Amino acid sequence: MAVALNTLVEEAERYLGSAKIQDYCPNGLQVEGRPQVSRIVSGVTASQALLDAAVEAEADLVLVHHGYFWKGENPCVTGIRQRRLKTLLNNDISLLAFHLPLDVHPDVGNNVQLARQLDITVEGPLDPENPKVVGLVGSLAEPMTAGDFARRVREVLGREPLLVEGEQMIRRVGWCTGGGQGYIDTAIAAGVDLYLTGEASEQTYHSARENGVSFIAAGHHATERYGVQALGDYLARRFAVEHLFIDCPNPI
Template structure:
């Protein structure tokens, strides 16, 4: 069964409340392809590898978390950008991208989906006083050591995380998928035992160590694989179309 591309886009916009969220890139339809959709491919980033795999899969639409046209980037269609867009346009494939709307959504968002994967009970926002803070706080059913929790992260995500180990047992956790290491001070203020995100900066080590909490960097790509899959499944069920998630390996 095929649906109109405009119908798919309108539902994604509505479901994610995308028009109300200020972001660093345009959310929604970034590249327009054929007018009807039967097969939807999802992935984390609209890289050349994902485009090539989507072409092979005969996709009509690629839905991603990391799309194109970021604020501050060179607007010229040259080099890598030209090759990507040329492949999409030549094969009449659309790109639909959602960044912050997919991070914060209460059902299919990256943060709630990662919590479900790791067995964390969501309690609320990391910083209720700052709505621009993209992150959550929650708890484990039973306290465990930082090393034990890091082993679970490794098992679930299939990637050995970077661990800065504190002394206390882990019960209360703050987290933000992707490049959320800058929120570690807000996590400390929230009283967490461990803060988890995708990436680490040099100063992250010192913030964790000197504030007496544990820290895990589990990979930007690895922590953001689940929201786009959940959104893809939602749209596939809503419109009875085919959905394929393609995970292009990324060690970062």
């Protein structure tokens, strides 16, 4: 079956509530392709590798978390930007991208989906007083060492995480997928035993060590693979179209 592109885009925007969320990039339809969609290819980032795979898969629409047209970028259509856009336009493929709306959604959001993968019970936002902080806080069913939790992360995500191990058992966890290392002090104030995100900065190590908490950087790409898959599955069920997630390897 096929669905009108505009109908699919409108439902995705409604479901995510993207119009209400301020972001660093446009959310929604970034490149318009053919008017009907019967096959969606999803991925984390609209890289050339993903676009080439989408062409090979005969996709009508590419759905991603990291799209194009970020604030502060050079707007000129040259280099890799020209090649990426040319691939989409020459093959009449649409690009649908959602950044923060796909981080914060209570069902298909990256943070909620990662919690489900790692068996963390969500308790609430990392900072209830600041809605701009997109992380969450939750608990484990049984306390475990930081090393054991890191092994769980490795088994689930298929990637060796960076671990700064504290001494206490892990019961309460704070997390923010992607590049959320700057929220570590917020997580510490929330009383977590371990804070998990995708990336690490030099000062993250010192914040963890000096505050006596554990820290895990599990990979920006690795922690953000699940929201776009869940959204793609939702749209596929909603409109009886095909959905294929393509994971282009990225060690960062």
